[in-house]
Amino acid sequence: MNHSSNSPTVYIPRDTTALSLGADKVASQLHSQQPDINIVRNGSRGLFWLEPMIEVTTPLGRVAYGPVQPEDVASLLANDFLQGDSSHPLYLGLTEEIPYLAQQQRVTFARVGITNPVSLADYRAYGGLVGLQKALTLTPQTIVDEVKTSGLRGRGGAAFPTGIKWQTVLNAPSNKKYIVCNADEGDSGTFADRMLMEGDPYCLIEGMIIAGLAVGADQGYIYLREEYPVAHQILNEAIATAESENILGDNVLGSGKAFNLQVRLGAGAYICGEETSLLESLEGKRGMVRAKPPLPAIVGLFGQPTIVNNVISLASVPDIMANGAEQYQEFGTGRSRGTLPFQLAGNIKQGGLVELAFGATLKTLLEDFGGGTRSGKPMRTVQIGGPLGAYLPEHLWDTPLDYEAFLAIGAGVGHGGIVAFDNSVNLSQQARFSMEFCTIESCGKCTPCRIGSTRGVEVIDRITNNEQREENLELLEELCDTMVHGSLCAMGGMTPIPVTSALKHFPEDFSPAEGANSSSQQQGAEHA
Amino acid sequence: MTQTSNGSELAATINSIIAEHKTLEGPLLPILHASQQALGYIPSEAVPMIAEQLQLTKAEVHGVISFYHFFRSSPAGNNTIQICRAESCQSMGSRELEAEIKQRLKVDYHQTTADGEITLEPVYCLGNCACSPAIRVNDDIHGRVDMNKFENIVDELLTVAVELKL
Numbered sequence: 001m002n003h004s005s006n007s008p009t010v011y012i013p014r015d016t017t018a019l020s021l022g023a024d025k026v027a028s029q030l031h032s033q034q035p036d037i038n039i040v041r042n043g044s045r046g047l048f049w050l051e052p053m054i055e056v057t058t059p060l061g062r063v064a065y066g067p068v069q070p071e072d073v074a075s076l077l078a079n080d081f082l083q084g085d086s087s088h089p090l091y092l093g094l095t096e097e098i099p100y101l102a103q104q105q106r107v108t109f110a111r112v113g114i115t116n117p118v119s120l121a122d123y124r125a126y127g128g129l130v131g132l133q134k135a136l137t138l139t140p141q142t143i144v145d146e147v148k149t150s151g152l153r154g155r156g157g158a159a160f161p162t163g164i165k166w167q168t169v170l171n172a173p174s175n176k177k178y179i180v181c182n183a184d185e186g187d188s189g190t191f192a193d194r195m196l197m198e199g200d201p202y203c204l205i206e207g208m209i210i211a212g213l214a215v216g217a218d219q220g221y222i223y224l225r226e227e228y229p230v231a232h233q234i235l236n237e238a239i240a241t242a243e244s245e246n247i248l249g250d251n252v253l254g255s256g257k258a259f260n261l262q263v264r265l266g267a268g269a270y271i272c273g274e275e276t277s278l279l280e281s282l283e284g285k286r287g288m289v290r291a292k293p294p295l296p297a298i299v300g301l302f303g304q305p306t307i308v309n310n311v312i313s314l315a316s317v318p319d320i321m322a323n324g325a326e327q328y329q330e331f332g333t334g335r336s337r338g339t340l341p342f343q344l345a346g347n348i349k350q351g352g353l354v355e356l357a358f359g360a361t362l363k364t365l366l367e368d369f370g371g372g373t374r375s376g377k378p379m380r381t382v383q384i385g386g387p388l389g390a391y392l393p394e395h396l397w398d399t400p401l402d403y404e405a406f407l408a409i410g411a412g413v414g415h416g417g418i419v420a421f422d423n424s425v426n427l428s429q430q431a432r433f434s435m436e437f438c439t440i441e442s443c444g445k446c447t448p449c450r451i452g453s454t455r456g457v458e459v460i461d462r463i464t465n466n467e468q469r470e471e472n473l474e475l476l477e478e479l480c481d482t483m484v485h486g487s488l489c490a491m492g493g494m495t496p497i498p499v500t501s502a503l504k505h506f507p508e509d510f511s512p513a514e515g516a517n518s519s520s521q522q523q524g525a526e527h528a
Numbered sequence: 529m530t531q532t533s534n535g536s537e538l539a540a541t542i543n544s545i546i547a548e549h550k551t552l553e554g555p556l557l558p559i560l561h562a563s564q565q566a567l568g569y570i571p572s573e574a575v576p577m578i579a580e581q582l583q584l585t586k587a588e589v590h591g592v593i594s595f596y597h598f599f600r601s602s603p604a605g606n607n608t609i610q611i612c613r614a615e616s617c618q619s620m621g622s623r624e625l626e627a628e629i630k631q632r633l634k635v636d637y638h639q640t641t642a643d644g645e646i647t648l649e650p651v652y653c654l655g656n657c658a659c660s661p662a663i664r665v666n667d668d669i670h671g672r673v674d675m676n677k678f679e680n681i682v683d684e685l686l687t688v689a690v691e692l693k694l
Contacts, residue, residue, distance in 0.1 A: 020656050020671035048658035186653055188614030194655040219553075226598050227654050229667040264554075265561055267596030270652055284556030284582075286595040302553065344658060346619035351658025374620070387615055387652075419657065421619045430615070437652070 007038045008082040011055040011062070013113070015044035015198050016230045017191070022069060023052040029070040030054075033077060043199020045113035046353030047100055055095055058084035064092040100350060100369055105331065107339045108316050109355045112199035118237045120245055123202040129247070131321030135210045136255045143214040144170055147317065149325035151337025156182055156273075156310030157385060157414040158490070159336075159403045165307060168297035169215040172305035177217035179208050180282065180301055180308045183224040183231075184266050184273040187386025189417035192341040193311035195353055197224075197231040200315070201238035202247075207314035209252060209259045210321055211307050218258040221301070223278050225266045235263050270441035274489050275308040277443055288443045289489040310415070312341060333359035336402035336413075346382075346419035347373045358413075362397040366420060377422035381506070383430075385414025387437055388494035390501035391427060410501060427506035432460045434498040442491060449492025452483040456499065463510055473510075476503070535573070541566055542574045546581050556582060556592060560599055569600045597649075604647040605640040607685050610664040613650045616657035620672075625661050626650075628675050632682075645686060 012018070012027045027039055045064075047053060053066030063084035065076060072090060079088040092098055106112075115122035123129065135143050148163030169177060181204065185193040197204060208220045224232055239261055242248040250258045264282055266272050272281045276290035279301050300306020316338065320328045329337040336358035342365055344351045349371035356365075362382065366372070373379050381391045390411035399405050406413045421430075438453035456479055462472045480496035487493040503510060545562045549555045559578060563570050570593055579586045593599045611617075611626045633641050633648060640647045656662040659671030665681055673681075 016654075016669050017656050017659055017671060020659060020662065020669040051659075185655070188616045188653045189657045190653075191655040191657055227651060227664070230669075262552075264557065266598075267557065267561070268598035268651070269596050281557065282554050284554040284592065285588075286592055346616040346657065346660060348658070383615055417657070419616045419619055425619065430618070433615070433618070441652070 007036050009038045009040055009057045010082070011040050011042045011057075012052060013044045014041035014117075014230070014234075015051075016194060016228070017048050018044050018051040018053070019230065021051050021067065025070040026052050026054065026068050026073065029073040030077075033073055037082070040116050042115060043112045043117050044195060044353075045095065045101060046109070046195060047098065047350070048352040049350045050092065053092070056082055056084060060084065060094060062095045064095040064098065065090040066092060100352070100354075103369075104355050105339050105357050106355045107319055107328070107331070108203070108312060109196065109200070109341055109353065110319070111203065112195060112353075115200065117199050117201055117234055118241060120202065120241055120247075123200075127322060128202055128318070129206060129253075131318035132206050132209055132247075133253065134321050135213050136253060136257070138213075140170055140214050140216060143210065143321070146320060146325045147214070149329065150316075150320045151325075151329040151332070151335070152313065152316055152320065153336070153403070154310055155312035155316065155340065155415055156185075157187075157412065159413075162309065162313050165297055165309070166211065166214050168295065169217075169305045169307050172298050174305050176219075176302075176304045177215055178301040178304055178306040179211045179215075179217045179220040179314075180279065180296075180306055181208055181220065181222040181314055182273065182275060182278055182308055182310050183222050183228075184278060185311065185415065186225055186227070186270045186273050187388075187415065187417055189345040189383065189419035190343055190386060190415050191345070192343050192353060192415065192417075194228050194231050196311055196315050196341075197228070198234050201235050202242065203315045203318055204235075204311055205238060205242055205248065205261060207317040208261060209248070210317050211309070211314060212259040213257060215305070215307060217307070218260065220259065220261040221282060222261065222263045223266060223272070223282055224263050225273075226268055232263060232265065239263065269443075270437075271443040271491055274443075274491060276489070278308065279306065286443070288445045289491075291488060312415070331357035333357070333400060333402050334404055336404070340401070340413070340416045342401070342416040342418060344370045344418055344420070347375055347379070347422045348420045349374050356401075358402045359400050361400055362392070362418070365401075365418060366397065370420065373420060373422045375422045375424075377424065379420055380423040380425055381421050381427065383419045383421070383498065384417065385412045386417055387434060388490065388497055389414055389417075390497050391430060391505065392501065393505040396505075410497070410504075412497075427502040427509040428460065428464050429509075431499040431502040431510075432457060432464075434495055435460060438491065438495040446486070446488040446492060448483045448486035449488070449495070452479055452487075452492060453495060455479055456483075456495070460499075473503075538567070538571060538573060539577065542571075542577050546578060550581060556584070556589070560593060560596075564599060569603045572601065606645050607666055608647045608649060608664075610649045610651035610654070612652070612654050612656075612660070612662045612664075614653040614657075616653075617661040620660040622661040625673065625675070625678075629678060632675070632678070646682070 050066035052068050055062040055064045079085045111126045144166045152162040153159040269287045271277045272287040277287040281287040296306045331338050339357050341355040354369050383391050435453045435456035442449045444450045459476045483492045549558045575589050579589045635648050637650050654662045656671050663673050
């Protein structure tokens with residue numbers, strides 16, 4: 001960053017969401033009206049209903065204004081927002097004191113929204129690379145032990161203990177090992193991976209290098225979904241800078257250790273978020289699921305031992321190394337340690353990213369943070385953990401957010417994506433969509449998933465059309481059971497979760513009158 | 529995106545893309561991405577060339593192209609618009625929005641408007657779920673889209689297209 005003493009600094013995010021609401025136009029408007037302003041393009045703070053939220057540095061700290069449209073720029077300048085003037089209607093006060101942000105426990109997202117994501121100087125100034133420097137002084141086993149002690153579990157959804165996975169790869173005898181970052185988060189309602197990659201890419205890069213040191217891998221790949229063009233650009237900028245500064249390459253921070261990293265783009269296949277499909281895709285094949293065992297930790301990319309971790313899992317590691325496993329595992333509850341970035345999405349007034357220790361309730365997130373629905377109608381259900389997650393009714397919103405507590409109510413925390421629906425939702429439509437989604441996105445390798453989902457759509461249609469209702473309800477249950485127990489991977493195995501949760505908690509939506517109506521609507525809006 | 533007019537030019541483009549990516553580990557997807565970026569689609573002529581140089585069968589290369597939603601075997605319109613069909617956008621009315629957009633453009637998914645300007649595609653999550661419904665226009669993502677906003681986006685797209693042609 002280039003702070004000259006008399007040119008004020010204004011932060012305008014370049015995060016996808018801020019851009020999707022006009023951040024670039026705001027930046028160019030501000031630049032054209034006052035060219036001497038130092039504009040920094042930061043990540044988003046994750047207060048998405050306020051985007052584009054711009055900040056100005058003042059002696060008291062950063063002051064925020066939002067949501068700012070290009071036509072607001074003139075009045076902001078007239079009101080002297082560059083001095084943090086409080087009289088403008090878009091004035092939000094000191095950013096850090098906005099309750100939505102102040103009440104969070106930001107650990108993994110500590111830098112996101114604060115720094116210029118591609119500035120290494122910013123990254124270093126805010127505690128970056130401390131974890132890597134420490135890891136370079138430790139033995140691989142010590143690094144793995146530290147991750148084990150932290151209690152970190154995979155943040156992609158399956159919640160497998162990260163340290164155990166790393167130990168398996170460390171123990172696997174091979175001259176060539178890989179670190180693969182699963183950045184193919186394709187679940188509706190999730191954007192934490194995207195935000196982290198766009199807002200603090202060096203944190204992911206640092207986490208991957210530490211993983212490489214831990215297991216003896218010198219090559220990493222970030223498998224990124226094609227749907228994230230902004231993240232792609234920012235990651236590539238960050239990797240190029242990290243290479244030029246010897247953070248990546250053949251001599252990591254002068255240690256003599258090598259770690260190289262490339263971004264690889266997916267091509268619009270949801271199934272490639274499943275780790276074995278992802279590896280097939282990286283190898284240049286169709287993204288077809290592999291049978292396990294062998295685990296990727298033993299036979300992974302190109303047949304070599306491979307760590308496959310989610311973005312947030314890897315990005316949690318630098319903090320664990322820098323500040324110690326103990327302080328990380330002090331966050332949380334039960335066997336769910338640390339923090340999880342929850343994502344409030346869908347029909348929600350104050351959507352955005354909320355990083356909290358495990359143990360908060362859904363109600364806290366939906367009401368205290370989310371502020372209810374955007375439509376203003378009563379909230380009826382939330383789907384948590386992506387399109388293969390359960391639809392939960394209000395009486396379950398008091399469940400504390402931890403992996404075991406959610407398992408007990410037939411749901412999963414997954415990656416913390418929470419999609420809210422108001423009372424205009426029809427749950428038989430949503431159940432039908434889950435099956436339909438599976439027909440479109442199944443890799444096709446196993447019959448329960450490929451054919452089961454096709455039959456699932458038909459059976460739900462028959463139920464909502466009141467054709468042999470009782471028999472078809474029974475058939476749907478059997479079909480779901482077959483998919484759960486007969487599918488090779490979580491795609492077929494979890495598709496029944498939204499279906500059975502919708503049936504269990506909202507049976508009235510499958511009643512003939514309502515159902516027949518919704519089914520014809522659904523078919524009208526169906527894809528080609 | 530350039531429409532290559534003659535076969536030898538096309539072959540030269542594909543050959544140079546293959547040469548550039550061949551030494552990567554797992555080079556097929558990067559080659560397909562680069563081809564589609566350069567040409568707008570992956571022409572059938574590319575399949576045997578890629579197969580031969582990567583020592584794969586033509587069926588294997590074709591199988592990969594057809595597996596992934598993003599790869600296309602024929603040219604798209606000048607612009608591609610994707611509408612998110614995932615749950616978060618559904619909760620904010622994307623089902624109605626997609627029906628209205630199809631009607632407005634007079635196309636269904638995977639089709640191109642009569643003037644060749646816009647190809648319409650479905651997409652499952654653009655990661656903009658707190659500002660649903662979302663659409664993607666080429667590489668730009670738009671949030672909280674309604675028909676009013678959509679009309680403005682299309683107007684802007686087509687105005688730019690006309691200016692370029694002049």
